[in-house]
Amino acid sequence: MKCDNGTILEQQQMAKDVYRMVISSPITSQMIPGQFVNIAVEGLTLRRPISICSIDEASFTIIYKVVGEGTRRLSKMIAGQSVNVFGPLGHGYPIEADRKAVLLIGGGCGVPPLYELAKRYIKAGVHVDVVMGFDTASSIFYESEFQALGASVSIATMDGSYGCKGTVTDAIQAANITTDFICACGPLPMLKALEQRYTQGYFSLESRMACGMGACMACVAHDAKSADMYHRICKEGPVFPIGRVVLS
Numbered sequence: 001m002k003c004d005n006g007t008i009l010e011q012q013q014m015a016k017d018v019y020r021m022v023i024s025s026p027i028t029s030q031m032i033p034g035q036f037v038n039i040a041v042e043g044l045t046l047r048r049p050i051s052i053c054s055i056d057e058a059s060f061t062i063i064y065k066v067v068g069e070g071t072r073r074l075s076k077m078i079a080g081q082s083v084n085v086f087g088p089l090g091h092g093y094p095i096e097a098d099r100k101a102v103l104l105i106g107g108g109c110g111v112p113p114l115y116e117l118a119k120r121y122i123k124a125g126v127h128v129d130v131v132m133g134f135d136t137a138s139s140i141f142y143e144s145e146f147q148a149l150g151a152s153v154s155i156a157t158m159d160g161s162y163g164c165k166g167t168v169t170d171a172i173q174a175a176n177i178t179t180d181f182i183c184a185c186g187p188l189p190m191l192k193a194l195e196q197r198y199t200q201g202y203f204s205l206e207s208r209m210a211c212g213m214g215a216c217m218a219c220v221a222h223d224a225k226s227a228d229m230y231h232r233i234c235k236e237g238p239v240f241p242i243g244r245v246v247l248s
């Protein structure tokens with residue numbers, strides 16, 4: 001992991017309040033899917049953790065939703081400006097290339113880290129189904145990008161304005177996807193619902209973070225088997241095998 005002043009190559013709006021930023025930085029060469037970077041935002045003390053969406057030769061991509069002051073300021077930056085990034089941080093998704101198929105499930109801003117993962121699985125010859133859940137049609141992003149990789153894509157919207165009406169589990173049922181090895185990232189209720197149905201695979205968790213590198217214990221999750229054992233989401237995670245930590 002390293003701190004670097006990257007250069008913004010692209011910044012574009014992808015959907016309602018959702019932006020895609022491409023950053024040129026030498027730290028790209030150390031990245032694996034599922035890891036994140038901690039981004040410094042001018043005028044704010046704490047860095048903002050954002051998942052790595054795509055890893056390319058000398059640049060990486062992030063996709064983020066504007067939810068508060070930090071992401072709002074980030075969305076105002078333009079190509080050519082410098083942005084300080086610290087990373088890559090945490091443990092990403094292990095690639096189980098001997099699998100026949102993997103089901104990638106993303107909810108809202110949990111979708112981005114699944115993109116690089118889809119690339120790696122498809123390159124390894126593994127069939128990839130992607131199921132994405134959004135609130136409404138105007139929030140959807142990256143459907144065609146996943147399709148262009150060769151993944152089979154299903155979409156659920158809560159209001160039924162696009163794809164299957166309901167949650168990602170409704171879309172999985174509607175598309176009759178029977179793959180039992182999953183990698184998922186998204187809101188807690190989604191992960192809890194998936195934990196009831198799947199035992200094989202990995203979840204990426206979110207938590208409020210301060211240091212982002214294992215020093216402050218701001219982001220701990222309880223171990224699922226041992227009550228007095230904790231895991232730091234920023235350091236041992238954010239990706240954990242299903243069933244390793246208590247989802248709370």
Ligand SMILES: Cc1cc2nc3c(=O)[nH]c(=O)nc-3n(C[C@H](O)[C@H](O)[C@H](O)COP(=O)(O)OP(=O)(O)OC[C@H]3O[C@@H](n4cnc5c(N)ncnc54)[C@H](O)[C@@H]3O)c2cc1C
Pocket residue numbers: 036046047048049050051052063064065066067068069070071072109112113205206207208209238
């Ligand atoms: C490992 C990890 C990966 C993430 N990847 C993405 C991503 O790819 N795309 C995306 O849109 N969002 C992602 N998030 C959530 C993102 O970090 C927050 O939305 C962002 O920090 C909000 O900052 P803000 O200043 O706009 O909001 P504010 O609410 O003003 O932030 C106040 C403080 O709370 C923290 N905070 C607020 N919401 C969250 C949250 N959900 N998770 C962690 N800290 C939060 C902020 O970092 C900041 O320190 C990720 C979070 C984590 C932990």
Ligand code: FES
Pocket residue numbers: 208209210211212213214215216217218219220232233234235
């Ligand atoms: S944010 Fe400091 S230990 Fe995880």
